[in-house]
Amino acid sequence: xxxxxxxxxxxxxxxxxxxxxxxxxKDLRSxxxxxxxxxGSRGDCRETSAEPQVDKERANFCDWFxxxxxxxxxxxxxxxxxxxxxxxxxxxFDNLFK
Numbered sequence: 001x002x003x004x005x006x007x008x009x010x011x012x013x014x015x016x017x018x019x020x021x022x023x024x025x026k027d028l029r030s031x032x033x034x035x036x037x038x039x040g041s042r043g044d045c046r047e048t049s050a051e052p053q054v055d056k057e058r059a060n061f062c063d064w065f066x067x068x069x070x071x072x073x074x075x076x077x078x079x080x081x082x083x084x085x086x087x088x089x090x091x092x093f094d095n096l097f098k
Contacts, residue, residue, distance in 0.1 A: 001070075003032040005056075015067055029054035029095075035068040090092045 001008055005024040009015075019028045031037045037046040041054035050064040 002026060002028070003030075005045070009033075009067065010025070015065070015068055017061065027059035029065055030061045031060065034062070034064075035066045036064060047079055052098065 001023040002024060004026045007020060007021055007023040009021075009028060011019055011028070015029045015033070017027075017029050020026065021028060031044060031053050034045075036045050036050065037056065038044060038046045042048070044056055045052070045064075047064045050062055052064060053060045056064070
């Protein structure tokens with residue numbers, strides 16, 4: 001989802017520099033959509049090799065950009081597979097105490 005308005009991001013990765021949110025028009029390839037973005041860290045980025053970006057809301061050419069998984073829209077198949085995996089994990093955990 002877009003970090004600004006919450007609209008789904010359906011574009012395949014890699015996210016191009018010119019892609020914008022269909023609803024609010026904000027740049028999608030920005031620090032605030034990146035998995036390394038962390039407000040308060042050095043340069044607001046957990047990736048120590050990345051060059052600091054001045055505007056975290058604008059598109060950039062950072063080589064380390066990777067869309068944060070919390071912003072990626074999951075397909076129904078992916079949701080079902082994750083649910084199966086969660087159920088299997090829960091069952092395995094419960095079996096430890098039997």
